[in-house]
Amino acid sequence: MQRFSFLALARNALTGHANWQEQWRSPEPKPAYDVVIVGGGGHGLATAYYLAREHGISNVAVLEKGWLGGGNTGRNTTVIRSNYLQDESAAIYEHALKLWEGLAEELNYNVMYSPRGVMMLAHSVTDIQIGKRHIHANRLNGIDNEWLTPAEAKAFCPPLNIGADMRYPVLGAALQRRGGTARHDAVAWGYARGADARGVDIIQNCEVTGIERDRSGAVAGVVTTRGAIRTKKVGVVAAGHTSVIMAMAGVRMPIESYPLQALVSEPVKPVLPCVVMSNTIHAYISQSDKGELVIGAGTDAYVSYSQTGGLHIVTHTLEAISELFPMFRRMKMLRNWGGIVDLTPDRSPIIGRTPVPGLYVNSGWGTGGFKATPGSGHVFAATIARGEPHPYAAPFALDRFRTGRLIDEAAAAAVAH
């Protein structure tokens, strides 16, 4: 692997940047691997990376039906935070946040992690109570989160409208200063490059069409559009398509797939210094380093794999953004799109073993999976390598829907995150 450094940059500048290596190979699939990861998004690539980096398992293939990071990894609004209510969630998201803090150095790849602060607005008495409850719960778990008055919120984010004449006035905000954003593509590319350098085969344009099982019922391999591959361990990290892949092994999942939309504006000078979220009026906004306002909207009302979504959902969000930030009212929007998110009944992920021996699943991250990417890959790799759930992953087992030990982040925040 060609390492990136100031010196490497200077040296390549002298030759007109014509001699940079490809960042990962594009190998033909081998007939067999120790582990096959289905899904080449951030979570799948991170899983492969940590399998090789921490567990010495490098005979691994990552199969991606499209291109790397072309699914939800490239479609989300890149918000990173760890201020979740339940202890189990706080543990795994904080684990991820700690990995974010050292990720660029770890991968020798600039993932542009920017802890600029995530501010979650309150518009009602209930919102205030929920916000403060989160803050207290977070403090008990050693996670930073603090309460701001409307004036303090405006001081932290000057474009914010805190006028009393709004339909949903800002009554306060919870601020996680360590929260922020990162460059989504760079996360996929950085993990891909790191995994490839350790021997992982990254195979794009390779769709899994079947899961083969031996006489005992255990996983024996996968069938793909580029041939059959033998393996005893399959990790499904397919986000919105989890139900489709798992059905190939006869496993029904407590997951429904919905389109979640986002959009970006024309690029402008730096105007928005932090991430602002409002769960109540469904508005999520930050500004990318390129200058575009990155805006997240809500999910559609129905199960769909269309990767588009209804325009009225986006309109609703832009109305809220226009009221929160009157200065953005005349901004032109450049692009909007949808990603297919996998929602679970308790809005918490499903990580771990399945009823089929050798088949592992990491899914259900729903509307907020990007922030968990490093932590998710890290604990899933450990789970696959050992065949036992990582302690942070254990509470998120698929079996919790049978035992009733749900981790209810839906009720905790009243909406999707």
Add this chain to the structure above:
Amino acid sequence: MLLITCPYCGPRPENEFRNGGEAHIARPGRPSDLDDAAWADFLYNRTNPKGLHAERWRHTHGCARFFNCLRDTVSDKILVTYKMGESKPEVGPK
């Protein structure tokens, strides 16, 4: 926004409706006979198909009645809507 044909009121815009999730999930007749896994399957597991999906809608801001619908989850095209209690219509290839 979908244009949904309510079997009672005719075609109306999607925002008059609430989606009620997967259709034809029958509540177990003898709940005490079920083990935890069967309950979990009834409560939480969903088909979530990529393709033809039978789902419930409620015309909340209209007649307020529930009805069923067959929709393609890739194109979002609605193939047919039908009243509660009617069996799932057979539809030909798309």
